[in-house]
Amino acid sequence: VLCADADAGRKISQSKxxxxxxxxxxxxxxxxxxPNLAGQKAPYLEKALKAYRDKTRQAPLMNGMAAGLSEGDIADLAAFYSSLKPCP
Amino acid sequence: VLCADADAGRKISQSKxxxxxxxxxxxxxxxxxxPNLAGQKAPYLEKALKAYRDKTRQAPLMNGMAAGLSEGDIADLAAFYSSLKPCP
Structure with a gap:
């Protein structure tokens, strides 16, 4: 299992x-x-990001955004967003 | 704009x-x-449900679940889930 790093994920969410x-x-x-992403399930976020990256889920904006993401980036982004409190 | 009914949405979430x-x-x-759906954006939920219903978003389980939904059902489900507090 990749060691996901939420802090690295935060940096990617900003840089990307x-x-x-x-x-x-x-x-x-x-x-x-x-969609709101705060507190979302990490496995779902990974599944969605991979689908956008691999274009099995069509959405022009997200297909572009996810295109360059590595497995590690995806794990870090999923760790980051799932770690956030969903309460606005 | 359809008048979405969160209570009707709750009943659909149970019956479906x-x-x-x-x-x-x-x-x-x-x-x-x-995915968690509580507190999710209603317009996103509607977009996702329509995509699953129209199979522009591929997911066997959800394509089946969304197949029979009417525009009204989708509006009610979106109103219901977006009305829920996301705090576990």
């Missing part, structure tokens, strides 16, 4: 610009259709 | 069996890859 749609703390802006 | 994977209160069981 995830925070633009998903919010700095994983709660997206009201009224948008960008 | 959503609660089996997503939990009675929209928090899935620990360690599973079924």
């Amino acid at each position: 610009g995830c925070i633009g749609c998903h919010g700095v703390n994983g709660i997206s802006a009201p009224g948008t259709s960008y | 069996g959503c609660i089996g994977c997503h939990g009675v209160n929209g928090i899935s069981a620990p360690g599973t890859s079924y």
Whole structure:
């Protein structure tokens, strides 16, 4: 099992610009259709990110964002977002 | 805009069996890859349910579950799950 690093995940969320749609703390802006990620299940986040990366899940914006992610990046992002408190 | 009814959504979540994977209160069981839905953005939930229904998003289990949903069912389910508190 990869040793996922939530702090590294936080840095990726900033450098990759995830925070633009998903919010700095994983709660997206009201009224948008960008999903909240804070407190989401890590295995689900990994599954979704891999699907976007491999284009088995179609979404232009996310296919682009996930394109360059390594297995380690995905594990770190999943660890980061799942570690956040979902309470707005 | 459809008048979404969260209570009707709760009944659908029970009759359709959503609660089996997503939990009675929209928090899935620990360690599973079924996403938490409580407090998720309603527009995202609608988008995802329509994608599963129309099979533009591939997931055998969810394609089956969403197959029979009407626009109204989807609006009600989205209203229901987005109304739930995400704090476990």
